[in-house]
Amino acid sequence: MSSKEIKLTNKDLKKGKTLLLFDIDGTLTKPREEISKDMIDFLTDVKKNNPNIDLASVGGAEFLQAKYQIGKVTSIFKLICTENGVSTYDSNLNIYDSKNIKDYLTEEQIQEMINFGLNYIADLKIPIKRGSFIQFRASTINFSPIGRDCSHEDREKFVIFNKEHHILEKFKEEFDKRFEKKYNVSVVIGGQISFDLFPTGWDKRYCLRFFKDYDNIIFFGDKTIPGGNDYQIATCDDITKGIHVNSTDDTKVKVNQILQELKKIEEN
Secondary structure (H helix, E strand, O other): HHHHOOOOEEOOOOOOOOOEEOOOOOOOEEOOOOHHHHHHHHHHHHHHHHOOEEEEOOOOHHHHHHEEEEEOHHEEEEEEEEHHHHEEEEOOOEEEEEEOOOOOOOHHHHHHHHHHHHHHHHOOOOOOOOOOEEEEEEEEEEEEEOOOOOHHHHHHHHHHHHHHHHHHHHHHHHHHHHHHHOOOOEOOOOOOOOOEEEEOOOOHHHHHHHHHOOOEEEEOOOOOOOOOOOHHOOOOOOOOEEEEEEOOOOOOOOHHHHHHHHHHHHHH
């Protein structure tokens, strides 16, 4: 199913206060890489030329990874929502709000799911395995069949292999069948080599509780198909528009289109 076949939220824009809310990987940056100077300049100009528009980010990764990727531009962001917003920081990178998965799942439940994941990965036959197959974060448990210690070259090989063999999708389906109803958890594919497990309701929609005073919320993301970690927020009724992007360059194109629409509304 292509992103074009998914009906994303598409309400009419209004006059008033607007938030541009960005996914990070594949939207503001290339996966796991630092934000480019070109994107920094673009976002800086957007904020400078549109004082009534706020910028914010929401990603599934932990704070240190988000800081590495977009730390050079966070000073112009209203909030930086890491781990889907369950750990959220202000523009000075001070903690704004946080919760922990250990307060919602028991140690027995956590270990059961981790053990299942480790056993599943151990039995997988894939071209490359490295290390750090499981990452325990404040709000999510991240599972990676290839391992997060893989090199960029290894990552690209896995992406090609996964497109043909659907390793992540099949792994996710097994977690869904075993644990979704049993422990009220959700699993979403958030990047190229892994998926996240978290208490149901802790997807990217979680961050919207911090943005209730906006007339328009426009979300930009690249994983907007079912099973992707942008799908829930891009299709929910609490935002104005969910916009699929294909690359960082496409993000700039789509943002400029929204800015033109907003300008026409303000002039009328």
